[in-house]
Amino acid sequence: MSQQVRFDAGAADGPPDQRLERSVAAQARLHELVPGGAHTYARASDQYPEGLAPVLARGAGAHVWDVDGNEYVEYGMGLRSVTLGHGYRPVVDAVTTAIADGVSFSRPSRWELDAAEAFCAQVPGAEMVKFAKNGSDATTAAVRLARAATGRDLVAVCTDHPFFSTDDWFIGTTAMDAGIPRGITDLTVGFRYGDLAGTAELLAAHRGEVAALVLEAATAHQEPPPGYLEGLRALCDREGVVLVFDEIITGMRWSSGGAQAVYGVTPDLSTWGKAMGNGFAVSALAGRRELMELGGLATDERRVFLLSTTHGAETAGLAAWLAVHREYGALDVPAVLAERGRRLRAGVEQVVGAAGLADHVTVSGHPACLVFGTRDGSGAPSQPFRTLFLAELLRRGVLAQSFVVSAAHTDTDLDRTVDAVAGALPTYAAALDAGSTDKFLVGPPVAPALRERAAPRRLRHRPEPVRHHGGAR
CATH class of the missing domain: 3.40.640.10 (Type I PLP-dependent aspartate aminotransferase-like (Major domain))
Known part of the structure; x- marks a missing residue:
């Protein structure tokens, strides 16, 4: 039986259903063959919400496509290695x-x-x-x-x-x-x-x-x-x-x-x-x-x-x-990166501020190397709220462990990302009101890549395909 993410505060006009059956199956097979399921700890499935770790098939510019055919605007771009864009x-x-x-x-x-x-x-x-x-x-x-x-x-x-x-x-x-x-x-x-x-x-x-x-x-x-x-x-x-x-x-x-x-x-x-x-x-x-x-x-x-x-x-x-x-x-690529980053930060901060969540979702860092922060109701950095934010962005077509840009990110990409952040905030706010992300996530939250033990993301069973829905369950 497939698992399902529960969104108690999702709007009726939320994002369309997103299928990841092939990614989930490919990730399960990777775990059988590759320790950790990836060749870099920072790329591993424990860095993503459970059932929402796309296995990628190709990329172009600032976009990537997974094996299910879902398309994303990508940030981080090869762990900060791709500054000009995929397939440049x-x-x-x-x-x-x-x-x-x-x-x-x-x-x-x-x-x-x-x-x-x-x-x-x-x-x-x-x-x-x-x-x-x-x-x-x-x-x-x-x-x-x-x-x-x-x-x-x-x-x-x-x-x-x-x-x-x-x-x-x-x-x-x-x-x-x-x-x-x-x-x-x-x-x-x-x-x-x-x-x-x-x-x-x-x-x-x-x-x-x-x-x-x-x-x-x-x-x-x-x-x-x-x-x-x-x-x-x-x-x-x-x-x-x-x-x-x-x-x-x-x-x-x-x-x-x-x-x-x-x-x-x-x-x-x-x-x-x-x-x-x-x-x-x-x-x-x-x-x-x-x-x-x-x-x-x-x-x-x-x-x-x-x-x-x-x-x-x-x-x-x-x-x-x-x-x-x-x-x-x-081309002065570092200057382009900085300009892209400044534009993205301004857009994200505008929609976060409008939602009254400036104390909980933050953007910081060098403009060519931006990261986002996620904080719980007490204002403390939170892995569960990071997991929720990642999930909401993924459901809206943004693959982002960070907001590190490339020169390939266009104004359209940045606007789409700001829109995705805006769409993620109502669920984030609902989790804050509930005092927990428990009702909003499947499985445990993401965990630091360099940690002593596999827990809290130890594999306990072969993952099943997950279908993620917008709106309440």
């Missing part, structure tokens, strides 16, 4: 042309030289670069370089920033630390963003032991206080610590040269990914020559094993990066 023709054509002549060879290709020249010309402080396929590998390589250069073991990471790498040195500091030896996690210490004095105290307490300071120069919610990044730069110079900026998100979104170009502070090393390839797999480690060369041949020091992978320089990823680089040169 100049990138697809460049990749198609490149791979037609071969993808991987026994010697470097011309793509490696062209990509390196373009990258080092674009990024301040990038005297050398090495490409890879994901940001985790690039950031771990930065840590390895710092340890080799300084002869120190400890790494200091910003505890206010959610993610740096899938590797043990970082994952061991999260709730999902199973299988990671304590001896590894003890080598990572933390500092708070914006607290220059606290960071100085940390380095003094571990004087001569810290190899690297790893942080994002800025995030969606955090702008560096005046003098903060400059202070970190001076502190690292004084203490002999390698300063590493994680530009995985900020790079190509804050500016073509990353956050370091915006704020005018050059790190020793920086790591890049996501938007570099408009969804194609390519990342980079860049920085000062004297550090990078520790993985090369112009050194008398012990050599560092630095990003030596079979697929690190395959032609598809590098051709994609070069095409994105050209598009950014022709």
Whole structure:
């Protein structure tokens, strides 16, 4: 028997019925074959309302279609990796042309030289670069370089920033630390963003032991206080610590040269990914020559094993990066992203305010990296209310874990999203009046992606197709 979502406060003119039978079946089969049912925890079904996790078939621009044929305006766009839009023709054509002549060879290709020249010309402080396929590998390589250069073991990471790498040195500091030896996690210490004095105290307490300071120069919610990044730069110079900026998100979104170009502070090393390839797999480690060369041949020091992978320089990823680089040169994409984000935020805040829910549904962050917040009746952040909001947006054709835009989002897309938010608010208000989302959801709410146990979204049975209806049950 199919389950059914109950909407006690839905209007008679609510959205049409939405069928997801094929998505539910495909997701169930994925759970049988793939641990977690997805290859990235942030894409998993526990990040979506139960029975409302579309399995996608294709995308174009800022739109995606699921295997049931439902169409959505998408936000987040490949976990912030797609800034130009799905299937963006100049990138697809460049990749198609490149791979037609071969993808991987026994010697470097011309793509490696062209990509390196373009990258080092674009990024301040990038005297050398090495490409890879994901940001985790690039950031771990930065840590390895710092340890080799300084002869120190400890790494200091910003505890206010959610993610740096899938590797043990970082994952061991999260709730999902199973299988990671304590001896590894003890080598990572933390500092708070914006607290220059606290960071100085940390380095003094571990004087001569810290190899690297790893942080994002800025995030969606955090702008560096005046003098903060400059202070970190001076502190690292004084203490002999390698300063590493994680530009995985900020790079190509804050500016073509990353956050370091915006704020005018050059790190020793920086790591890049996501938007570099408009969804194609390519990342980079860049920085000062004297550090990078520790993985090369112009050194008398012990050599560092630095990003030596079979697929690190395959032609598809590098051709994609070069095409994105050209598009950014022709169009100020970060400025477009910021303008799109500002327009969306204004529209959402207008309808939320009109509904009297400004204290419960919020939009915040850098305009090119917006997130929404959901709060319960007491004003506390709420996963159940997030789940309800996600469900209501999905039912209205908006797939949005965030409100992170791309340059492909049109005014029509933004207006449609604002309309979807407006349509979601009556149900949100009804749940607030009821004091709970229990009557409005099927199954438990979404849960943090990095958590110790599968509960509260542990699989207990094979999911059945769900038909979601507007209006009351």
